[in-house]
Amino acid sequence: GQSLEQPSEVTAVEGAIVQINCTYQTSGFYGLSWYQQHDGGAPTFLSYNALDGLEETGRFSSFLSRSDSYGYLLLQELQMKDSASYFCAALNQAGTALIFGKGTTLSVSS
Amino acid sequence: DTGVSQDPRHKITKRGQNVTFRCDPISEHNRLYWYRQTLGQGPEFLTYFQNEAQLEKSRLLSNRFSAERPKGSFSTLEIQRTEQGDSAMYLCASSGVSGGGTDTQYFGPGTRLTVL
Numbered sequence: 150g151q152s153l154e155q156p157s158e159v160t161a162v163e164g165a166i167v168q169i170n171c172t173y174q175t176s177g178f179y180g181l182s183w184y185q186q187h188d189g190g191a192p193t194f195l196s197y198n199a200l201d202g203l204e205e206t207g208r209f210s211s212f213l214s215r216s217d218s219y220g221y222l223l224l225q226e227l228q229m230k231d232s233a234s235y236f237c238a239a240l241n242q243a244g245t246a247l248i249f250g251k252g253t254t255l256s257v258s259s
Numbered sequence: 260d261t262g263v264s265q266d267p268r269h270k271i272t273k274r275g276q277n278v279t280f281r282c283d284p285i286s287e288h289n290r291l292y293w294y295r296q297t298l299g300q301g302p303e304f305l306t307y308f309q310n311e312a313q314l315e316k317s318r319l320l321s322n323r324f325s326a327e328r329p330k331g332s333f334s335t336l337e338i339q340r341t342e343q344g345d346s347a348m349y350l351c352a353s354s355g356v357s358g359g360g361t362d363t364q365y366f367g368p369g370t371r372l373t374v375l
Binding site: 245 | 290294350352367
């Protein structure tokens with residue numbers, strides 16, 4: 150089967166850096182995506198890694214190691230508005246549907 | 260606004276009633292997906308369309324569920340004889356024109372269904 154594991158909760162203070170890890174087991178691997186979801190809102194695409202290495206988009210970076218079946222999302226200069234759930238996701242074997250982890254709830258305090 | 264839209268945003272119904280949700284994808288996107296999300300979980304795949312063809316269905320999509328995309332544009336998801344276990348957020352997503360399986364999926368705001 151396919152599964153993605155990530156921590157359920159992370160807490161941090163404003164201005165800090167936080168890393169959310171994701172390990173995966175998939176049959177066929179196309180890459181790792183990250184989505185942000187605020188309470189009651191839609192999942193919003195953050196980043197996608199198809200190849201090993203670091204992708205940087207503003208305050209957010211994402212890393213992938215295919216040999217370790219591992220990735221992470223790095224959030225820098227945390228702001229209160231970053232409090233949300235963060236999901237890692239990978240395509241299924243057919244390359245169509247996304248399989249999501251259970252999500253990591255990030256709480257940022259002042 | 261050129262994002263994915265869904266209607267209604269909220270639906271409360273009694274057990275045993277039928278409900279229908281609508282999704283309008285990003286206009287140039289040929290792929291459309293339905294997911295279901297319950298509290299504390301990630302979205303779970305239900306079904307996928309490429310243009311008007313329904314190409315994949317999850318085991319979660321029982322025979323009480325049916326989805327259509329009649330002209331390859333908007334899609335509807337109908338649940339017949341609703342059960343309390345159907346209470347969830349129903350999310351629609353669409354992805355882009357290149358046809359590659361790695362196209363980013365963009366999600367709509369969802370329809371929150373409550374079955375009493």
